[in-house]
């Protein structure tokens with residue numbers, strides 16, 4: 001089993017694959033100002049098993065194209081979509097966010113929770129921008145420093161994990177330089193990390209390790225997830241996800 005298969009097996013049984021919550025998705029949707037509009041064309045990139053996709057479908061009118069690299073996650077999303085009777089509203093698309101199979105000026109809204117980091121914030125925005133209509137909205141959650149100075153251990157951890165981590169003002173500057181006008185931004189509260197992500201993940205370790213027959217790779221993956229949770233508990237006042245909502249000029 002390769003590294004991706006292990007990650008998929010660990011995460012596919014959960015509602016979400018990263019920090020977030022239905023309440024935060026709802027707040028960000030309200031901030032887009034799109035709730036009264038009809039027939040929206042929406043892309044949800046790096047949708048995973050659809051934690052935020054189903055919330056988008058319940059608050060916004062129109063069609064959602066839900067993109068992920070892994071068919072196993074999209075399969076779970078399709079089951080959840082069917083259970084909610086939303087098959088005609090949500091279309092799963094297996095594709096890489098590096099090379100989206102869409103034309104220019106297609107979407108009114110591009111959404112992505114906890115996924116743009118895979119390419120990097122700046123590169124993601126630069127590649128996805130052309131698929132948005134002028135005046136269309138980009139809504140991204142992205143790892144963000146919440147203070148201007150940090151303990152050395154934490155700096156080193158994130159330098160290894162994601163050197164593009166920045167303060168809110170740094171992220172806003174990137175959006176501006178890429179031709180976006182920021183409409184709103186806010187920091188995700190702790191329950192998004194603990195109650196909606198790490199605790200459900202923690203509950204899944206036992207069955208994951210059983211399925212993986214206690215392989216060393218599976219044990220290592222659980223250990224690295226536990227370390228990440230410990231870092232979060234220790235240093236949560238220094239970082240979180242920021243949610244950024246911006247209009248293409």
Ligand SMILES: C[S@@+](CC[C@H](N)C(=O)[O-])C[C@H]1O[C@@H](n2cnc3c(N)ncnc32)[C@H](O)[C@@H]1O
Nearest residue numbers: 016017018046047048068069096097113114115
């Ligand atoms: C941290 S998870 C976030 C999932 C979901 N948005 C959430 O918040 O629960 C990142 C997602 O990006 C997907 N992903 C990873 N690499 C990708 C790529 N190159 N193209 C598209 N999706 C990708 C993963 O499969 C995963 O579902």
